[in-house]
Amino acid sequence: MTRFVLSMLAPLAVLFSLYLGGTAQAANPDACNLLRDPATRAQLSGSFERKLMIQCGEISLEEIERARSAPAPSGQLKPSVEPGTAGVPPEVQKKSLGEGPGADVRINNPAGDVNPHTTQSETTVAINGATVCAGYNDSGAFAATGNFTGFSFSTNGGTTWTDGGPLPTGTGSDNNFGDPSIVFSVKEGAFYFAALSDLGLSLWRSTSCSSWTYVGPIHVGSGDDKELMAVDNNPASPEFGRLYVAWTDFNLGGDRERVTFSNNGVAWSVPVTLAGSGPNAQGAWPAVAPNGDLYVAFEDRCFTVGCSRNLRIYRSTDGGATFAARTNIGTGLLRPERVASTNTCSRQALNGNIRNLSSPQIAIHLDGSAPAGYVISAVYPYDSDGAGADNSNVFYKRSTDGAATWSAEKKLNDDATTTDQWVPAVGVNATGKVVSSWYDRRLDPANNLSFDRFAVVSNDGGLTFGANTRISDVSSGVPTLIPNFDTFINSCYHGDYDQIATDASNAYLVWSDDSRLEGTRPDPDVYFDSISLVTVPPPTSQTGTCTLLTQVSFATGETLGQATASTSFVNIPDMTVPFTMGGSVNHCVKVEFSAFTFAPLGELLMVRALLDGVTAGSPSEVQFSGNDDEDADGRWARSHAFNFEFKNMSPGPHTITIQFRSFFGGSVFVHRRSVFVHHR
Numbered sequence: 001m002t003r004f005v006l007s008m009l010a011p012l013a014v015l016f017s018l019y020l021g022g023t024a025q026a027a028n029p030d031a032c033n034l035l036r037d038p039a040t041r042a043q044l045s046g047s048f049e050r051k052l053m054i055q056c057g058e059i060s061l062e063e064i065e066r067a068r069s070a071p072a073p074s075g076q077l078k079p080s081v082e083p084g085t086a087g088v089p090p091e092v093q094k095k096s097l098g099e100g101p102g103a104d105v106r107i108n109n110p111a112g113d114v115n116p117h118t119t120q121s122e123t124t125v126a127i128n129g130a131t132v133c134a135g136y137n138d139s140g141a142f143a144a145t146g147n148f149t150g151f152s153f154s155t156n157g158g159t160t161w162t163d164g165g166p167l168p169t170g171t172g173s174d175n176n177f178g179d180p181s182i183v184f185s186v187k188e189g190a191f192y193f194a195a196l197s198d199l200g201l202s203l204w205r206s207t208s209c210s211s212w213t214y215v216g217p218i219h220v221g222s223g224d225d226k227e228l229m230a231v232d233n234n235p236a237s238p239e240f241g242r243l244y245v246a247w248t249d250f251n252l253g254g255d256r257e258r259v260t261f262s263n264n265g266v267a268w269s270v271p272v273t274l275a276g277s278g279p280n281a282q283g284a285w286p287a288v289a290p291n292g293d294l295y296v297a298f299e300d301r302c303f304t305v306g307c308s309r310n311l312r313i314y315r316s317t318d319g320g321a322t323f324a325a326r327t328n329i330g331t332g333l334l335r336p337e338r339v340a341s342t343n344t345c346s347r348q349a350l351n352g353n354i355r356n357l358s359s360p361q362i363a364i365h366l367d368g369s370a371p372a373g374y375v376i377s378a379v380y381p382y383d384s385d386g387a388g389a390d391n392s393n394v395f396y397k398r399s400t401d402g403a404a405t406w407s408a409e410k411k412l413n414d415d416a417t418t419t420d421q422w423v424p425a426v427g428v429n430a431t432g433k434v435v436s437s438w439y440d441r442r443l444d445p446a447n448n449l450s451f452d453r454f455a456v457v458s459n460d461g462g463l464t465f466g467a468n469t470r471i472s473d474v475s476s477g478v479p480t481l482i483p484n485f486d487t488f489i490n491s492c493y494h495g496d497y498d499q500i501a502t503d504a505s506n507a508y509l510v511w512s513d514d515s516r517l518e519g520t521r522p523d524p525d526v527y528f529d530s531i532s533l534v535t536v537p538p539p540t541s542q543t544g545t546c547t548l549l550t551q552v553s554f555a556t557g558e559t560l561g562q563a564t565a566s567t568s569f570v571n572i573p574d575m576t577v578p579f580t581m582g583g584s585v586n587h588c589v590k591v592e593f594s595a596f597t598f599a600p601l602g603e604l605l606m607v608r609a610l611l612d613g614v615t616a617g618s619p620s621e622v623q624f625s626g627n628d629d630e631d632a633d634g635r636w637a638r639s640h641a642f643n644f645e646f647k648n649m650s651p652g653p654h655t656i657t658i659q660f661r662s663f664f665g666g667s668v669f670v671h672r673r674s675v676f677v678h679h680r
């Protein structure tokens with residue numbers, strides 16, 4: 001017997017000795033029973049189910065040993081392959097629906113994968129300055145080392161990444177099994193990383209994210225599932241630096257959501273079980289308010305096809321000692337699923353046999369104008385059209401009074417399709433920028449299968465949102481998930497969550513991307529991109545009201561504008577208009593024109609006006625649909641009137657420039673008409 005096999009068995013002995021010792025887990029003397037009961041099994045997170053499959057022999061030690069002793073796979077892997085170059089339809093190119101983020105960066109190194117154990121997914125991310133720290137479930141690392149929790153780090157804000165391998169085995173052969181959760185503690189100047197472990201839930205620490213030190217168990221229990229961590233990073237809070245972990249404990253027969261806290265990561269409080277959380281709870285998501293209040297949101301699930309469930313939230317105002325239920329984020333929401341996939345997966349699932357834990361996420365930001373002093377942002381999915389064809393959309397609500405009441409919900413995805421949007425994440429920053437991202441199938445309306453990652457930003461604390469932005473550069477197909485092509489991964493698994501980190505400048509996004517192939521076999525990886533949260537300020541303060549000024553019109557000729565599409569904004573020829581503002585006080589400037597635009601069906605054009613190189617608010621969008629006229633070249637024509645307004649402009653010389661942008665590789669035209677600039 002090899003050392004590796006011994007390392008797998010030893011923790012089991014620890015667990016069983018704990019049962020025999022009559023600890024808190026005595027209610028369930030055999031964690032493997034959680035797998036044997038189909039109804040219970042359907043409630044387990046992807047990571048916890050897999051941990052039990054390993055511990056209970058459904059994934060055999062022989063298979064693990066075989067993978068570990070397999071020859072190095074470098075000969076067949078092509079780590080230099082860029083995302084999307086294999087197996088991705090050429091028409092699926094990046095086409096952001098807003099000011100586009102940068103190119104996707106793969107953060108794990110697939111050269112470490114052991115065929116067919118190529119899956120990295122289910123992500124967490126935290127930041128400290130220019131260090132971006134991410135974790136994920138890592139089947140390749142497990143095949144090589146017996147640890148399932150991978151991490152990667154960037155020291156330049158996400159431009160380049162290093163795959164750090166898995167978290168190290170803890171004291172007493174405490175291996176880790178995913179369900180990753182990373183936070184950065186401002187007080188400690190350190191990252192903390194929680195994961196499922198042999199013992200239950202365990203913690204690792206790092207100041208750099210480049211290597212990790214095992215701290216010890218957070219909680220010892222064979223039924224511990226899906227732990228998520230939060231940290232109090234407000235120096236004014238009475239619990240500054242306190243770490244909180246919320247999770248689901250399947251060894252409890254009644255209420256299952258639990259919370260523990262620690263001031264140093266070593267000593268953890270006796271867990272508090274959320275009274276009334278019930279036996280159907282899953283997906284606890286903690287967040288700390290600026291005053292130290294702790295909130296834990298979770299899904300009170302239901303388990304029959306077509307059932308409705310509640311999205312609940314609890315609050316602690318005493319540093320995690322006691323909790324009280326607050327007003328539900330959502331009540332009676334139809335669970336998002338595709339019935340045939342649910343039946344195939346024996347658990348709530350979407351097309352492609354992707355299991356779907358439809359739990360909420362929350363994030364909290366300071367807002368002195370809110371009654372509570374802060375705003376709670378919540379995102380969640382559900383089947384909002386009932387019997388209609390759409391199985392899942394993603395929604396947003398906010399609370400300004402500590403979850404006593406919630407705003408009306410806002411649908412975040414702005415597509416016109418009936419495809420799936422699911423697994424929404426949310427992040428906020430100190431200036432009230434709210435960011436959400438999710439998986440989205442809008443670009444595959446015919447099949448509702450291939451998916452992208454989309455995002456949206458609010459610049460006003462969640463009151464209003466901009467247009468959706470496509471984050472992923474390419475669409476992902478869905479690999480075979482039942483049985484999973486990766487035999488260390490349970491059927492129907494695609495990760496239960498992803499996460500967003502923010503600072504004053506950016507949102508940092510990580511997600512699971514299955515677009516890359518090695519030859520013909522799938523190689524899911526984790527990708528990163530960022531969104532700028534810096535709002536381009538208007539040219540001058542937006543005060544006063546604009547009235548129609550004495551018109552001074554600058555008419556230009558009628559020639560074709562830009563003939564070749566560009567994925568960044570480019571000037572449209574002959575649409576640059578210099579003028580001189582008269583008078584001695586500031587006045588408005590209005591820009592008007594109409595244009596015929598030509599593009600293929602479903603494409604998007606964006607047109608914007610700049611005054612002295614600075615944009616006027618948001619670009620104007622032209623989305624092409626089947627209602628437009630088709631021209632001889634297969635493009636669709638649409639006449640569109642554009643109006644832009646610059647307020648409070650100073651007297652003197654200025655220049656108006658008209659630009660456009662498309663996201664299509666072929667010919668796109670803006671056939672512009674006269675541009676009128678109204679000014680004093």
Ligand SMILES: [Ca+2]
Pocket residue numbers: 110113118119120140523524525
């Ligand atoms: Ca991979």
Ligand SMILES: [Ca+2]
Pocket residue numbers: 383384385386387388389390391392
């Ligand atoms: Ca529906």
Ligand SMILES: [Ca+2]
Pocket residue numbers: 390391392393417418419420421
């Ligand atoms: Ca939808």
